[in-house]
Amino acid sequence: MATITAEQVEARVVETLASFGPEADQITRESTFEELDIDSLDLVELAQVVEDDYSVVLKGEDMKELKTVGDAIDLIVSRAE
Amino acid sequence: MKRRVVITGLGAVTPLGVGADALFERWAAGECGILDGAGACTDFEPSELLSVKEARRLDRFSQLALVAAGEAVADAGWDEELPFDPMRIGCVVSTGIGGIQTIELQHDVLRDRGPTRMSPLGIPAQMPNAAAAAVSMKYGLKGQMFSVVSACSSGAHAIGSALRMIQWGDADAVVVGGAEATLTPFGFGSFNSMQALSPTGISRPFDARRDGFVMGEGAGVLVFEEASAAAERGATVLGEVAGYGSTSDAYHLTAPEPSGVAATRAIELAMSDAGVGPGEIDYINAHGTSTPLNDAAETAAIKMALGEERAYKIPVSSLKSATGHLLGAAGAAEAVATVKTLLTRVIPPTLGYEVPDPDCDLDYVPGEARPLVLSNGRPPVALSNSFAFGGHNVALIFRGPSS
Numbered sequence: 477m478a479t480i481t482a483e484q485v486e487a488r489v490v491e492t493l494a495s496f497g498p499e500a501d502q503i504t505r506e507s508t509f510e511e512l513d514i515d516s517l518d519l520v521e522l523a524q525v526v527e528d529d530y531s532v533v534l535k536g537e538d539m540k541e542l543k544t545v546g547d548a549i550d551l552i553v554s555r556a557e
Numbered sequence: 558m559k560r561r562v563v564i565t566g567l568g569a570v571t572p573l574g575v576g577a578d579a580l581f582e583r584w585a586a587g588e589c590g591i592l593d594g595a596g597a598c599t600d601f602e603p604s605e606l607l608s609v610k611e612a613r614r615l616d617r618f619s620q621l622a623l624v625a626a627g628e629a630v631a632d633a634g635w636d637e638e639l640p641f642d643p644m645r646i647g648c649v650v651s652t653g654i655g656g657i658q659t660i661e662l663q664h665d666v667l668r669d670r671g672p673t674r675m676s677p678l679g680i681p682a683q684m685p686n687a688a689a690a691a692v693s694m695k696y697g698l699k700g701q702m703f704s705v706v707s708a709c710s711s712g713a714h715a716i717g718s719a720l721r722m723i724q725w726g727d728a729d730a731v732v733v734g735g736a737e738a739t740l741t742p743f744g745f746g747s748f749n750s751m752q753a754l755s756p757t758g759i760s761r762p763f764d765a766r767r768d769g770f771v772m773g774e775g776a777g778v779l780v781f782e783e784a785s786a787a788a789e790r791g792a793t794v795l796g797e798v799a800g801y802g803s804t805s806d807a808y809h810l811t812a813p814e815p816s817g818v819a820a821t822r823a824i825e826l827a828m829s830d831a832g833v834g835p836g837e838i839d840y841i842n843a844h845g846t847s848t849p850l851n852d853a854a855e856t857a858a859i860k861m862a863l864g865e866e867r868a869y870k871i872p873v874s875s876l877k878s879a880t881g882h883l884l885g886a887a888g889a890a891e892a893v894a895t896v897k898t899l900l901t902r903v904i905p906p907t908l909g910y911e912v913p914d915p916d917c918d919l920d921y922v923p924g925e926a927r928p929l930v931l932s933n934g935r936p937p938v939a940l941s942n943s944f945a946f947g948g949h950n951v952a953l954i955f956r957g958p959s960s
Contacts, residue, residue, distance in 0.1 A: 495613075496609070496610065496613070497613075513610065517677045521677060521678075524673075
């Protein structure tokens, strides 16, 4: 499998989160899910996209620890390696 | 002592357009929102009327409800600030079917991609209480909140429930309505198999040629307030919801009980609740589905409840001639239209009614709208009927403003 870069994951995560409601230009690595109004239901949908695209399985306990968009990107990249 | 309940806001999304005015004015002008055998809300564009989050989290029936509720709440002057303690404001939004589009879509995902790919929004979007929940969350309504499900009388049952809530002091105001969006393969297939839908695709209630109902979609929402509280805050009163009566046929899953005895009783109970007699009913907004059985049974019930002599003198018209049958939203959209009728004193016609049927021999307001004429100075009073698969009978009495 080709190497997955952090940039690719970031772009995909931002695109996915933007489809849930927040404007894409508001979404940075530092944005918290709370301030983006991204809740647990949105994160389950994000996990489904991540599993489809990167074969990375994120469980509920993984998601609970995530506070920022950067946290999610780092977790996905680390699991994909 | 029962408290009086007034109407201070109206909202609707129907095949005649987005807005209560579009609904009433186009119907009164004789325009029909049915196209190719269905009453679709073609003017309703969720992306223009709702946020991205609202649009993607809500099934279409809840989207329709939220937009209709927004109009009603603004109409009541509530959009800046709620006029009462939020814990004293209820929310009842009915549906007959619920989020069937979500169920169909997620069932495709289940079949094609397996259970792990189903959306986490599948159940919360399809649940019949989702529209009520969405309205309560958006406007911060913290009193009793629920949906009412009784097929095609759901909207009328919602209104009856909201009326009782205020009459007996459980709430000071209620945002109440109904919503439905079943123009789907499952909806058409199932109603077609029942032979309930019109094969000609024409909704012409009470006409001898009627051959079934035309399925529609939409939502109607009203704001109810306790009369003295509304007066105290200087609210514009659009009308009064004065009476509610409800019974069941205990007869058949889909056919109305032919004698109409239980439907008659529902009308009598509503008149008694409102304290009005047959002589005071100035207009009847009929359930009038355009099915052979309903329209004959409803006519019989009206004659029994009001007496034949009086029944022949009262104009009766059916909104379903212009929109098709909005199922669980029908009673709510018809309540909006009835309040507008009493407010404007214009009675919209039963569109397409031309050929009399001996079993349907009332004045169905053929041709065009006519003025609502009162014999004395009292406020006008209307009866609105709803009947449903399962044998539900609901009658509501509305009273217009005095001038």
